[in-house]
Amino acid sequence: MRNWIEIGNLSDIPLRGARCLETPAGRIAVFRTAADEVYAIEDRCPHKGGPLSQGIVHGTGVTCPLHNWVMSLETGEALGADEGAVRTFDLKRDGDRIFIDAAATAVAAAE
Numbered sequence: 001m002r003n004w005i006e007i008g009n010l011s012d013i014p015l016r017g018a019r020c021l022e023t024p025a026g027r028i029a030v031f032r033t034a035a036d037e038v039y040a041i042e043d044r045c046p047h048k049g050g051p052l053s054q055g056i057v058h059g060t061g062v063t064c065p066l067h068n069w070v071m072s073l074e075t076g077e078a079l080g081a082d083e084g085a086v087r088t089f090d091l092k093r094d095g096d097r098i099f100i101d102a103a104a105t106a107v108a109a110a111e
C-alpha cells in the first residue's frame with residue numbers, strides 16, 4: 001500500500017514552472033505543465049547538475065537552464081541527442097491537492 005504525503009496545491013505552482021521539495025531522496029522539482037499536469041523529477045540535470053526547476057517547461061519536457069538539454073518529465077530521460085536521465089517520482093492529484101509517493105522518495109534515498 002502506498003503512503004501518499006500531501007505536498008501542496010496545484011495553484012501554488014506557477015504555470016509551466018516548478019516548486020521544489022526537500023526530501024530524503026534529495027531535492028525534487030514538481031512541475032506544472034500548460035495542460036495542468038504535474039510531474040516530479042530530481043532537480044539535478046544529469047549533464048552538470050543544473051537546477052531543472054528553473055528551466056522552461058514546454059509540453060511534457062523541461063529545458064535545463066544551463067546548457068539547454070531537454071528532459072522528459074514523463075520518463076526522466078534526456079531527449080534528442082543527449083544521453084542521461086533523472087529519477088522520476090509518482091504523484092497523485094485530488095482536485096487542487098498534490099501528493100507524492102513517500103515510499104518512492106525513501107527508496108530513492110537508500111539507493
Ligand code: FES
Pocket residue numbers: 045046047048049050064065066067068069
Ligand atoms: S547542466 Fe543541464 S544541460 Fe548542462
